[in-house]
Amino acid sequence: MHALNKIAGMLLLAGALCVPLSAPLEASVTLTDQSGKTVVLPERVERVVAIPIPLASMVMAIDGGVERLSSINEGARSDIEEGLLGTMFPQARTLSTAVAGENFVPNSEALAASRADLVIQWGDRGEAVTEPIRRLGMPVLALRYGDSMLVSDWLRLTGAALGKGERGQMLAGWFEQGVHAIERRSAAIAPEQRPKVLYLMRARAGLQVAGKGTSMDADLRRAGGVNPAAELPGFAPVGIEQILAWNPDVILLNNFEPGLSPQTLFEDRRFSGIAALDSRRVYLYPRGGFRWDPPSQETPLTLDWLFAVLHPERAEPGLRDRVRAAYQLLYGHELNEAELGQLLRLELNAAGRNYVELFGAQR
């Protein structure tokens, strides 16, 4: 299949080289991206630059490989090297990260050199990040960041742009179904049964919580939790006293700070006395092809996991199997036990209440 695509691509490329560059390609795909702009793409996209961090793994998931990716974000490299992405797609280790610069501003020279025919970029970070791409005459597919539900359209748009509209559509449907399933299950939970859940975006370099407008805030509400920091704007720095005053029932730890684990909080005497620590409900987010805390194609799994963590008594057993199935669907990869354990952070989260019972391997 791949080889066939390649040959077709090469034929097309040869054809494209024969016609003058100014002439619009006869066969083209027209899309409306998340910024409302119309994007005209060649029927067969060959070189994709994915500037948003989650789009590296998403393109791999949709396309089933890295062949068409010509450059990804430096930030995605840790998914390849520390997460499972590199295990599933070994060639990803050699991908260039030259185009996406600091704060997602593209490097025009590297972008021009990439000769990309599709550049995926954030559409809600101002013209400064998209304008340099348009100036080079390259088509920009702009995506919006925020609520996790935006991801289903990332899947649709990226699928369509890559000429795999059906697969994109299918994954988007799977995504929405998964999210809605969790929403339905948590809708039945009475307000007084919803635990107070705090997501710590930073726990080592100061304290930062996820407030209004963050995907973590929306996710933990979807999974039947209450965010005591919901009124704060974005990722907000707070003092330890504020956290003590909130007294959350569950604390979720980010995947961004190296060396951070629930143990870090258990060892910090300032945290003791918080309900979440007393009941040992401090958990580090899992990490597979992508970090589970920010939105990505793996978000339905995040919500499934989160619901189980927040409401262990209502948890649907068999998350391990669902994760395995999802990886088969998304990446065509069969997770082994060790990979699954690493993904779910079984070791680091072992001390967390119910964690091993919920997510450990069946004896």
Add this chain to the structure above:
Amino acid sequence: MRSGRKVLWRGSSGLLLLLGLSLLAGLVLGRYTIPLTQVAGILLPGSWLGAGAESDPVATRVIELVRLPRVLLAALVGAGLAAAGAALQSLFRNPLAEPQLLGVSSGAAFGGVLGMLLVGDGPAVVAGAMIWGLLALAAVFWLVGHQSAGRGSAVLLVLAGIVVSGVFAAAVSLLKLLADPQNQLPAIVFWLMGSLANASHERMLLVLPCIALSLLLLYRLRFQLMALALGEEDARNLGVRVGPARWLILIAVGLITAASVAVCGVIAWVGLVVPHLVRMGVGSDHRNFMLNVMLAGAAYLVMVDTLSRTVAEVEIPLGVLTALLGAPLFAVLIRRLGRGMEA
């Protein structure tokens, strides 16, 4: 002079009282509500003040592990920065001198980031901040030259500070570029922003010897500091040992700046605003000026930090508040200074 002695120490006692009140406020106020009686019970166990208050282990930890190290660190850093500012103002014969303005903080920031990148968080950051802070100070001194008695010296000083700050700010940006954006950068950015949020007894003890020793040094050098305000040549003619005095002062200032940058990042304006406030409020008699500056600086930073962590659920960065309060305060000072010159 003898009659003035009572008035003289009235100012210091006033400032001491202010410091005491601000420390108390810092211990009592916070996002985690603890009744006053309970605070008293925790601080003075067994005393009649705390009797009757129910014991809350979290409250005890908040007081002992969060607020106490934080107010003490704020007091230490505040006293240090204010004294460093006052010392530099004498040394450079310039009322605008301040560690931040002179590029010392930028140098220390560079050294700290370098230490963080090469070795990791901890003593390397403190050592790096100190060494490069002192180097930056030496660079400014070399640029201005020691015959800084001329009229143009104010401009020269500011220019030298701009040059040194500029170089080190660029170097810090370069280091940030070289840092691993996922693993190292967030810690660097947080550290550079300046905050007392990570205050702990360990951190306080780490910088206590440094700052306390420097404060003692500056206090003992208070007569030399007054002499240096005359200018190098005049002071030397009077028999002042300009060289040793200057180097000791520079080392003390460098240690204070670097140590405070190392534990709580760059906190601007304190060294500029506090000495001027003291001069206007309680006078500049050399006998207790340095002491007053230290007391006032400690009280000032404790109050500002208490404000930063209590006004909103979000913690306002300390550097933002000191600038927000300091700059307008200084603007008022400039206006009054200008009017004084016309009169």
Add this chain to the structure above:
Amino acid sequence: MRSAETVNEAVLRAEGLGYCIRAQQRWVFQDLALQLRPGELCAVLGPNGVGKSTLLRLLANVQSQSAGRIERQGRVGYVPQAVHPALGLSVLEMVLLGRASEISLFGVPGQGDYDAALLALERVQAAHLAQRPFGALSGGEQQLVLMARALAADADILILDEPTAALDWHKQSLLMGLLGELAGQGMTIVVSTHAPQHAFDFASHALLLFDERRHRFGPPAEVMDEAALSALYRLPVCRLELPVMASGVAAIPVFRKSVDEEVER
């Protein structure tokens, strides 16, 4: 001419003194000599730029000479033309700074230092200024305070750079009279001035600096004749005998330009 005895008594002695601005390879003055005993007051006269200030700085050891040698017996107090403290100092603090050489690096002035400072202020009749801010004083008062500062340092030799420059006639006479009094108490004083009258009325010696090589040192009545003064200021200067004056001598310059050429000869 002088006996060996008086030479030995000299507390300030310079021989073959010269100063060269190295960057310009230019000698400001060369081969200058003077000697003063306790109680003697020497007025240094000369046109602008002839090196009066430089000479005083060499004598006070503020700067070092390029040639020759200076012998000083006792402590030298140097009073600059003006001091601009960067930060506010009170008069008392300014005078206390005169005690700096007595105070260790980590020390502060003790009671003895305060007593010495107040005494010094009393000697220049400025005790009433003690608590005033130095910067708020008039030029004349600042000069008095700076003199007190030198006195507080227990100076035996006082070197003053044009202390009368900014003063009206009355203040000039008060200040010069004060210097005369101090000399009367046994101090050795060197003072630069643009007023020959100061030399006639108060000085035991005058040092006239004509140019790089030519200088004259001696009692004012001897060295400050009409020819010398005329050459010094490049103006016709008349010396008049005035019976009403203390010294009985006055030097009157003729400023009108038309007569300029006559004197040039």
